[in-house]
Amino acid sequence: MTVPDTVPSTAEAVASPAEARSDRSTLRRRVMSLALPAIGENLLHTALGIADTILVAGIGVVALAGVGAALNVLFIIMAALSSLSVGASVLVAQAIGANNSGRASHVAGQALIWGVALSLPITLAGLVFAEPVAALYGMAPDATAVAAEYLTISAASIPVMALMLIGGSVLRGAGDSRTPMVITALANVLNLVASWALIYGHLGMPALGVAGSAWGTLIARVAGAALFLVILLRLSHRLRIGGAGTWRPRWRTVREVLWLGAPAALEEIIIITSFAALTPIVVGLGTVALAAHRVALNVLSLSFMPGIGFSLATTALVGQAVGAGRIDEARAVTNVAMRWAILWMGGLGALFILFAPQLVGIFSSDPELIAIGAAAVQVVALAQPLWAGTFVIGGALRGIGDTRTPMVVSGVLGWAAVGIAVLLVYVWPALWAVWLAYIFTGPPEMGALWKAWRRKARVVEGGR
Numbered sequence: 001m002t003v004p005d006t007v008p009s010t011a012e013a014v015a016s017p018a019e020a021r022s023d024r025s026t027l028r029r030r031v032m033s034l035a036l037p038a039i040g041e042n043l044l045h046t047a048l049g050i051a052d053t054i055l056v057a058g059i060g061v062v063a064l065a066g067v068g069a070a071l072n073v074l075f076i077i078m079a080a081l082s083s084l085s086v087g088a089s090v091l092v093a094q095a096i097g098a099n100n101s102g103r104a105s106h107v108a109g110q111a112l113i114w115g116v117a118l119s120l121p122i123t124l125a126g127l128v129f130a131e132p133v134a135a136l137y138g139m140a141p142d143a144t145a146v147a148a149e150y151l152t153i154s155a156a157s158i159p160v161m162a163l164m165l166i167g168g169s170v171l172r173g174a175g176d177s178r179t180p181m182v183i184t185a186l187a188n189v190l191n192l193v194a195s196w197a198l199i200y201g202h203l204g205m206p207a208l209g210v211a212g213s214a215w216g217t218l219i220a221r222v223a224g225a226a227l228f229l230v231i232l233l234r235l236s237h238r239l240r241i242g243g244a245g246t247w248r249p250r251w252r253t254v255r256e257v258l259w260l261g262a263p264a265a266l267e268e269i270i271i272i273t274s275f276a277a278l279t280p281i282v283v284g285l286g287t288v289a290l291a292a293h294r295v296a297l298n299v300l301s302l303s304f305m306p307g308i309g310f311s312l313a314t315t316a317l318v319g320q321a322v323g324a325g326r327i328d329e330a331r332a333v334t335n336v337a338m339r340w341a342i343l344w345m346g347g348l349g350a351l352f353i354l355f356a357p358q359l360v361g362i363f364s365s366d367p368e369l370i371a372i373g374a375a376a377v378q379v380v381a382l383a384q385p386l387w388a389g390t391f392v393i394g395g396a397l398r399g400i401g402d403t404r405t406p407m408v409v410s411g412v413l414g415w416a417a418v419g420i421a422v423l424l425v426y427v428w429p430a431l432w433a434v435w436l437a438y439i440f441t442g443p444p445e446m447g448a449l450w451k452a453w454r455r456k457a458r459v460v461e462g463g464r
Contacts, residue, residue, distance in 0.1 A: 027329075031313050031336050037177035039309030041168070041184045043302070051192050052213055053298050055199055057363055061291045063210050066146025068294035069137045072276040073147075074154055077122055079268030081162045084111045084118070084254075085169035086315075087261025090398055092173030092239070093316045097323025101238055108170040108232065109241035110253040115162035117249070126155025138283055139290075146210050153214035160218075160225035167228030173316050174238045183227045191220030260403050267407035274414035278434055281418075281425055288366070289431050292373035295363045296431070299377050303352060303384050306344030307391030310337040314392050318399025327461040334396040334453065341388040349384030352377050372431050380435040386442030393449040400460055405452045413441040413448075 057064045088111035095104035134147035164187075168180035193203075195216030201207025208215065232241045282293045314337045321330040352359065360373035394406040420437035427433070 027332050027336050028340075030317060031310070031333060031340065034172065034175065034177045034313035034316055035306075035309045035337065035340070037181040037309075038172065038312040039305050041177070041181040042305045042308050044181070044184045044188050052195060052217075053294070054363060055195055056210060056213055059199070059209060061287060062140070062142050063146055064294060065139060065287060065290050066134075066143040067150055067210060067213065068290070068297075069134060069139060069143070069279065070147040070150040070154065072137075072272070072279065073133055073151060075272045076269055076276070077126070077158060078161065078165065079265055079272050080122070081115060081119060081158075081165055081265070082169075082268055083261035083265030084115045084162070084257055085165045085261070086264035086398065086403065087111070087257035087259070088166060089169040089173035089315060090260050090319050090401065090403075091256060092170050093175075093319025093399065094323035094401075096174050096238065097320035099324075101240075104170075104174060105239050105241055106250075107253060107257065108166075108174075108239050110250055111166045111170060111257055112163060112229075112232075112241065113249055114254045114257070115166045116159050119159040119162040123155050123158045126151060126158065130155065138280055140287070143287075149211055150214045153211055153218065157218040157221045160221040163225035163228060164221060167225070167232060170239060171228075171231070171236070172312055173319065174236075175316060175320070176236070176238065177312070177316075179231055179236075180228075183224050183231075186227065187220040187224035190223055191216050194219045260398075260401065263403040263407040264398060267403070267410055270407070270411035271414045274411075274418050277415075277418045278421060281421055281434055282431060285425070285429060285431060288369050289372055291364070292360070292369045292376065292431055293434075295360055295369070296373045296376040296380075296435075298363070299352065299356075299359045299373070300380055303345055303348040303381065304387070304391075306348070307341050307388045310341040310344075310388075311391040311395030313337060314395035315399040318396050322400055322460065327457055330396065330400065331457055334392065337395070338389055338392040341392045342385045345384040345388035349381040352381040356381075375430070375432040376435050379432045380438060383438045383442045386446050387438075389446040390442070390449055393446070393453050396453050397449065397456060400453075400456055402452070402456050405456070406449065409445055409448045409452070413445045417441045 053064065053067075056067050088107050091107045092104045095101070095107065130151035131144075131148040134144050134151060137144070137147065139147070164183075168183070171177070171179050193216075195213045197203040197205040198208050198212030198215050199210070200212070205212075232239055279290070279293070282290050314334055317333045317337075318330040321327065321333065356374035356377040357370055360370045360377060363373075364370065390410065394410065397403070397406050417437040417440070420440055421434045424433040424436055
């Protein structure tokens with residue numbers, strides 16, 4: 001797990017055209033070496049979500065709607081835990097950039113300890129309040145019961161989910177995005193097999209229905225968390241947790257992690273809750289529209305993968321550049337990542353526009369569901385290039401140590417989209433009108449983040 005050689009800053013030398021091309025090529029390789037495995041990891045997560053959706057869809061529309069609502073709650077919990085993973089990733093990246101592996105390992109170990117400590121109360125709350133939380137979505141009683149059952153079982157997996165989130169984040173911060181991808185792949189295969197067996201009663205397992213999907217995920221997360229611990233305890237060369245005094249909680253370290261991570265986590269919670277707020281709007285359009293909404297989210301999340309991957313790579317590389325005092329390199333990394341993210345997400349958006357009915361048809365043969373879901377996919381696919389920019393610029397701001405600006409900008413505009421969706425659905429009572437709102441909020445979000453990034457980079461450069 002090595003970090004590639006750094007590129008000379010333009011402040012250090014005036015490069016010839018050939019040297020400039022070489023520098024750009026090196027930067028592109030560095031970005032891609034982190035981004036592509038991160039894209040692969042997120043693609044695996046999405047593919048597993050799609051496979052789980054297909055398995056659950058085999059039970060019926062009610063099961064699909066109930067699990068979709070439960071997953072919205074779990075995404076909020078994951079966002080809360082990401083306060084530690086994001087903060088630790090940034091601090092680890094900056095420590096690695098400053099060639100301080102001891103500091104990076106200390107931050108990684110403390111993030112893991114506090115991740116488990118903070119997840120235990122969340123698990124208890126999930127076990128106690130699963131049913132009333134599911135009821136907040138206002139679904140039919142049978143769908144609410146499905147969501148409550150799924151949440152109850154999933155609550156037990158929250159501590160190991162925290163270990164997986166933090167383990168992957170600190171490794172990426174140190175420049176290793178391949179190991180998280182491999183562990184995710186192994187966990188996903190186990191999840192798929194276990195869920196298939198437990199949902200339908202194969203391989204001698206009991207047929208548990210929707211509960212089988214939750215149990216399969218729990219089994220896979222336990223295995224994945226164990227693999228991350230083995231890597232960080234024994235096999236990683238750049239990060240090595242363990243040793244005397246490692247496991248004693250250090251409030252000073254976690255305070256640093258939370259100072260950076262809490263705004264990023266709050267940003268995720270605000271965005272996810274804004275997406276969740278769309279569900280009551282869609283509920284008013286009927287159960288088929290609600291199921292189509294869930295399917296559309298699965299299809300569209302595929303186009304988010306490049307943006308997320310390039311964002312993670314940008315955070316790590318910008319953090320390393322800042323730690324090494326090379327702000328020009330941070331700017332160059334951001335520009336390279338943004339160009340490629342826009343190309344990837346724009347290309348996937350075009351494919352989704354052309355093949356939306358076929359993609360939605362993978363999940364269901366219901367003609368009404370396909371028609372509703374395809375129209376939604378085609379509308380939101382238009383916003384993909386803008387979202388690519390917001391992913392990368394937000395990642396750059398986090399790498400430089402500013403996690404508050406993305407929280408404010410994306411949070412405000414995320415909820416603005418909900419308000420716009422309410423108005424649009426009033427005029428056009430259709431699922432595609434809900435997603436049309438993001439066409440309006442995309443340009444101001446990208447513009448505001450870009451302006452903040454340029455200002456912040458100048459401030460950091462001036463403070464060197």
